Amino acid sequence: xxLSHCITLSLILCAIGVYGILTRRNLIGIxxxxxxxxxxxxxxxxxxxHFKATDPTAGAxxxxxxxxxxxCEMAVALAIIISMYRRKKRLDVSRLxxxxx
Amino acid sequence: MTLLLxxxxxxLLAALILxxxxxxxxxxxxxxxxxxxxWIGLMTIFFVLLGLPxxxxxxxxxxxxxTGISLLFKQIFVLSxxxxxxxxxPYFTPGGNYRGILQYRSEFLFIILLCTxxxxxxxxxxxxxxxxxxxxLATIPLYILSGYQKEDRxxxxxxxxxxxxxxxxxxxxxxxxxxxxxxxxxxxxxxxxAACTANPDEPLLKLGVLFVLASxxxxxxxxxxxxxxxxxxxGAPSPVTAFISVSSKAVAIAFLLILVYGPxxxxxxxxxxxxxxxxxxxxxxxxxxxxxxxxxxxxxxxxSIAQAGYIIMAMAGNAEAAYSSIIFYLFVYAAxxxxxxxxxxxxxxxxxENLSGLRGMGKKNPVLAAVLMLxxxxxxxxxxxxxxxxxFLLFAAAAQEGYYAMVVFAAxxxxxxxYYYLLLMKEAYITQPKSSKKPLRLDSIQKTSLAFLTFAMxxxxxxxxxxxxxxxxxx
Numbered sequence: 121x122x123l124s125h126c127i128t129l130s131l132i133l134c135a136i137g138v139y140g141i142l143t144r145r146n147l148i149g150i151x152x153x154x155x156x157x158x159x160x161x162x163x164x165x166x167x168x169x170h171f172k173a174t175d176p177t178a179g180a181x182x183x184x185x186x187x188x189x190x191x192c193e194m195a196v197a198l199a200i201i202i203s204m205y206r207r208k209k210r211l212d213v214s215r216l217x218x219x220x221x
Numbered sequence: 222m223t224l225l226l227x228x229x230x231x232x233l234l235a236a237l238i239l240x241x242x243x244x245x246x247x248x249x250x251x252x253x254x255x256x257x258x259x260w261i262g263l264m265t266i267f268f269v270l271l272g273l274p275x276x277x278x279x280x281x282x283x284x285x286x287x288t289g290i291s292l293l294f295k296q297i298f299v300l301s302x303x304x305x306x307x308x309x310x311p312y313f314t315p316g317g318n319y320r321g322i323l324q325y326r327s328e329f330l331f332i333i334l335l336c337t338x339x340x341x342x343x344x345x346x347x348x349x350x351x352x353x354x355x356x357x358l359a360t361i362p363l364y365i366l367s368g369y370q371k372e373d374r375x376x377x378x379x380x381x382x383x384x385x386x387x388x389x390x391x392x393x394x395x396x397x398x399x400x401x402x403x404x405x406x407x408x409x410x411x412x413x414x415a416a417c418t419a420n421p422d423e424p425l426l427k428l429g430v431l432f433v434l435a436s437x438x439x440x441x442x443x444x445x446x447x448x449x450x451x452x453x454x455x456g457a458p459s460p461v462t463a464f465i466s467v468s469s470k471a472v473a474i475a476f477l478l479i480l481v482y483g484p485x486x487x488x489x490x491x492x493x494x495x496x497x498x499x500x501x502x503x504x505x506x507x508x509x510x511x512x513x514x515x516x517x518x519x520x521x522x523x524x525s526i527a528q529a530g531y532i533i534m535a536m537a538g539n540a541e542a543a544y545s546s547i548i549f550y551l552f553v554y555a556a557x558x559x560x561x562x563x564x565x566x567x568x569x570x571x572x573x574e575n576l577s578g579l580r581g582m583g584k585k586n587p588v589l590a591a592v593l594m595l596x597x598x599x600x601x602x603x604x605x606x607x608x609x610x611x612x613f614l615l616f617a618a619a620a621q622e623g624y625y626a627m628v629v630f631a632a633x634x635x636x637x638x639x640y641y642y643l644l645l646m647k648e649a650y651i652t653q654p655k656s657s658k659k660p661l662r663l664d665s666i667q668k669t670s671l672a673f674l675t676f677a678m679x680x681x682x683x684x685x686x687x688x689x690x691x692x693x694x695x696x
Binding site: 130137138150151162168172175186189192193197199204216218 | 354375392398
């Protein structure tokens with residue numbers, strides 16, 4: 121396994137995530153796609169730290185911070201989605217239609 | 222430690238408000254105590270900021286830097302938080318707004334303060350990790366705030382849209398950071414700047430920069446990524462909309478300035494055409510979008526998209542011109558935007574914030590209508606108001622580098638914007654209301670704030686003291 125393998129993997133994960141955000145109709149599915157993108161970036165950091173970096177500790181620590189921050193973000197996102205479910209009774213993005221123009 | 226005083230005071234204030242709320246419980250959310258603590262505290266922090274030495278700089282704990290420029294940005298953030306706190310007052314009192322009362326006031330203030338602290342962190346960062354944490358601390362609270370009216374379908378929908386777009390942009394930002402890290406081998410700005418100077422044509426570097434630009438495009442509402450802005454601005458409660466349109470935009474601009482003139486300075490000639498194309502597209506889309514809006518908050522969203530375009534244009538200039546003109550313009554933009562949102566909160570007391578809500582204002586509330594006129598003229602950039610001075614400096618920054626065609630294009634765009642700002646004036650002065658209306662009611666906080674903002678807009682344009690002070694700090 122080389123650096124280019126890892127970068128290819130992370131870019132594929134990024135593409136899968138963006139595709140998921142664009143095509144998924146369910147809000148939970150969209151959140152999962154976001155997580156896929158974030159983890160793709162984490163793989164990138166770990167790979168650069170392992171193969172290339174002059175300061176490998178920084179790259180190894182960064183993903184841990186990313187995980188903590190994305191946990192906060194997901195907590196907020198789930199709270200928002202629950203309150204949306206209470207208002208609209210569906211988790212479908214096609215229900216997000218009242219604001220437009 | 223004196224340079225760190227505003228940051229520490231801000232954290233202390235936030236802790237104080239949360240502690241007070243936990244201690245008093247139900248009582249605190251109905252009383253005005255936390256509100257008074259908050260605005261007095263923010264005012265104190267602002268005066269502390271004014272008193273600090275702007276020619277010194279210091280590095281704390283190896284990762285938190287305070288410079289004159291970061292202190293200027295902190296002034297903007299504190300001022301914006303202060304005005305948001307004042308603006309939010311009627312929304313927490315029964316009958317203050319037609320959409321219903323907001324609850325949990327102390328938490329609201331606490332979230333605003335923490336968000337402001339995140340912005341402080343962004344302008345103090347010297348490595349990508351601090352920058353990332355600061356940016357997230359400045360963004361995640363905004364998702365909560367935009368859904369603050371839990372019972373309102375529009376507010377919830379706005380926050381759902383915002384958090385989906387926001388997390389996508391975070392993901393792209395992280396990809397950008399990882400490529401910058403891979404290229405430089407370290408997270409510090411120094412290492413990235415060294416890698417950038419050594420080899421500005423490295424494809425990894427360019428890939429990273431494009432990811433970062435795309436991500437910050439979301440937060441700054443640049444052209445292909447601006448779609449969320451009108452929906453979020455429309456659905457969120459008004460004080461939050463004002464806060465998003467000023468503070469969140471200011472922090473995104475600060476972030477871009479720090480990167481473009483800091484670690485990526487060696488790539489500036491590569492970035493210039495990208496920034497100019499983004500600027501041209503953004504101002505056109507913003508101005509054309511605003512033409513057909515009926516709802517005032519959507520209108521303000523498109524107007525602020527266009528303003529972001531003008532600001533980005535100045536980043537084609539050299540560091541000194543870009544920093545001084547953009548910081549000055551942010552002050553001017555903040556004053557004008559908050560004035561509009563104070564007027565919106567007055568209209569929104571009894572009815573929808575539509576264009577028709579402005580009707581009859583010229584007869585019934587002549588002073589308020591005059592303030593609205595001054596504000597719109599300042600946003601459009603009519604001399605001798607502050608908006609003209611601000612736009613002039615932005616255009617001059619781009620013109621110094623010889624981008625005359627771009628400046629002419631921006632001036633034409635500015636003319637389009639004058640048209641739709643005048644549409645608002647027409648509604649306020651000429652169109653007759655269908656039924657006779659009572660004059661709008663202003664409370665003392667709204668009167669004082671509007672007077673202060675109008676004063677700022679008129680005098681920042683006439684007296685060059687303010688802009689030359691900023692230029693002196695930047696140099």
